[in-house]
Amino acid sequence: METPDYKGLYLKVKTDKKTKTLVAAVFCSLVVLALFATLYSRSVLEVSVNGEKLGNVNNNQILTAIKKELKEEYKNKLGADVEFVQNIKAVPVKALGQKLDTEDEMLKKLESVLTYRLKAVAININGKEIAMVKDKATAEKVLEQVKDYYISETPGELIKLEVVEKVKLVERYVYPKEVITPEEAKDLILKGGVETRTYEVVQGDSLWSISRKESIPLDDLIKANPQLKSENELALGDIINLTEVKPLLNVSLVKKVTYEESIPYKTEIVKDDTLWTWDQKVKQPGEKGSKEVAAEVLFKNGLRVSETVIGEKVLKEPVTRVVARGTKAEVAFRGSGRFLWPTVGQITSPFGKRGREFHSGIDIAQSKGAPVRASNSGTVTFAGWRGGYGNLVILNHGGGIETYYAHNSSITVSVGQQVEKGQQIAKVGSTGRSSGSHVHFEIRVNGSPVNPLNYLNK
Numbered sequence: 213m214e215t216p217d218y219k220g221l222y223l224k225v226k227t228d229k230k231t232k233t234l235v236a237a238v239f240c241s242l243v244v245l246a247l248f249a250t251l252y253s254r255s256v257l258e259v260s261v262n263g264e265k266l267g268n269v270n271n272n273q274i275l276t277a278i279k280k281e282l283k284e285e286y287k288n289k290l291g292a293d294v295e296f297v298q299n300i301k302a303v304p305v306k307a308l309g310q311k312l313d314t315e316d317e318m319l320k321k322l323e324s325v326l327t328y329r330l331k332a333v334a335i336n337i338n339g340k341e342i343a344m345v346k347d348k349a350t351a352e353k354v355l356e357q358v359k360d361y362y363i364s365e366t367p368g369e370l371i372k373l374e375v376v377e378k379v380k381l382v383e384r385y386v387y388p389k390e391v392i393t394p395e396e397a398k399d400l401i402l403k404g405g406v407e408t409r410t411y412e413v414v415q416g417d418s419l420w421s422i423s424r425k426e427s428i429p430l431d432d433l434i435k436a437n438p439q440l441k442s443e444n445e446l447a448l449g450d451i452i453n454l455t456e457v458k459p460l461l462n463v464s465l466v467k468k469v470t471y472e473e474s475i476p477y478k479t480e481i482v483k484d485d486t487l488w489t490w491d492q493k494v495k496q497p498g499e500k501g502s503k504e505v506a507a508e509v510l511f512k513n514g515l516r517v518s519e520t521v522i523g524e525k526v527l528k529e530p531v532t533r534v535v536a537r538g539t540k541a542e543v544a545f546r547g548s549g550r551f552l553w554p555t556v557g558q559i560t561s562p563f564g565k566r567g568r569e570f571h572s573g574i575d576i577a578q579s580k581g582a583p584v585r586a587s588n589s590g591t592v593t594f595a596g597w598r599g600g601y602g603n604l605v606i607l608n609h610g611g612g613i614e615t616y617y618a619h620n621s622s623i624t625v626s627v628g629q630q631v632e633k634g635q636q637i638a639k640v641g642s643t644g645r646s647s648g649s650h651v652h653f654e655i656r657v658n659g660s661p662v663n664p665l666n667y668l669n670k
């Protein structure tokens with residue numbers, strides 16, 4: 213191989229001006245070409261979302277910075293991490309002839325087309341997602357509020373709380389509209405998501421009438437209101453459910469509850485020989501006692517299910533009611549030809565003038581229910597109500613003689629009946645114009661009242 217003679221070429225160039233110019237031209241062209249080639253081969257990133265070109269940025273670092281800034285911006289605004297729903301596509305393209313976006317321009321373009329999902333927390337009950345809330349702390353607060361609701365709705369001191377269902381909190385990205393407020397989540401769990409309709413009890417309502425008014429089968433109405441044990445518990449202004457409420461969480465509480473309960477009194481009967489056999493008297497009125505009961509009560513979703521009494525303390529002993537029952541038997545009445553006393557007792561008002569009035573008989577005090585006896589044998593000519601006399605019996609004894617027995621509590625004979633002397637014809641009372649129970653007794657001769665004391669045996 214032949215070695216080129218560099219020295220000769222150099223000398224030649226140095227000496228040849230024409231050649232010198234040519235070399236310079238070639239050199240310049242090469243530089244321009246190189247510059248041009250560099251420019252031509254340089255690339256930028258073309259950014260598109262869902263196939264729609266948005267513009268160009270210089271490089272990936274800028275795009276990454278923009279994305280980061282956007283996410284920060286949302287996070288500050290929404291208080292949660294976000295992810296973009298759409299894919300941001302970035303493809304390198306030749307820079308030549310392309311307009312380059314500033315960082316700010318690209319950010320605005322992306323912001324206008326991108327939608328996002330928030331990082332939120334799903335409350336999962338028995339494997340079913342039932343509500344999406346902002347974050348874990350919110351979810352935990354909602355669950356606490358549900359428990360607190362049942363605790364505050366029931367009386368007593370909490371011993372045990374149990375949630376039947378398995379609850380899990382799961383973090384995931386969701387659309388903003390899927391996230392509900394803590395209040396909504398609490399309501400959803402307590403009411404089971406069914407829109408609850410209620411009704412306010414008005415005068416004269418019964419479950420049956422409400423069922424007709426609202427066109428709801430009675431059975432459904434009863435199911436929707438387990439708190440009502442009987443119709444008697446419907447009170448004016450009560451709010452009752454028209455739809456059954458099925459909470460998503462079943463919360464069981466055991467609470468120690470103390471309450472006061474009354475103790476009924478006993479009745480004791482004692483014999484009293486100062487009273488007639490038909491008589492009784494309350495010697496001592498009964499009084500209810502009271503006790504404090506402590507019980508462990510089981511509540512399910514706020515409703516009392518069962519209770520176990522764990523202690524009782526008597527606050528006040530009951531007072532026994534004592535009733536005296538009479539044992540004094542009547543002495544048998546026997547006829548002696550004269551008239552019998554219809555009952556034995558004190559004369560509280562004699563025959564004759566009484567102030568401006570005239571008392572046509574005698575009043576004999578006797579307790580209510582005692583027998584009134586026929587003063588002599590005869591026929592019942594009247595047995596019934598007569599004005600001021602109240603329940604009246606009139607007997608006709610023949611020979612123009614009649615006897616009257618007034619103010620009876622009841623009558624035991626009827627008109628036309630023949631009665632024997634001493635036979636019971638009525639019971640003592642205080643009907644008609646009367647104060648206190650007594651027998652008003654009259655004897656009439658040819659229709660005119662006479663003083664009975666002149667006829668009665670002594």
Ligand SMILES: [Zn+2]
Nearest residue numbers: 573574575652
């Ligand atoms: Zn009288």
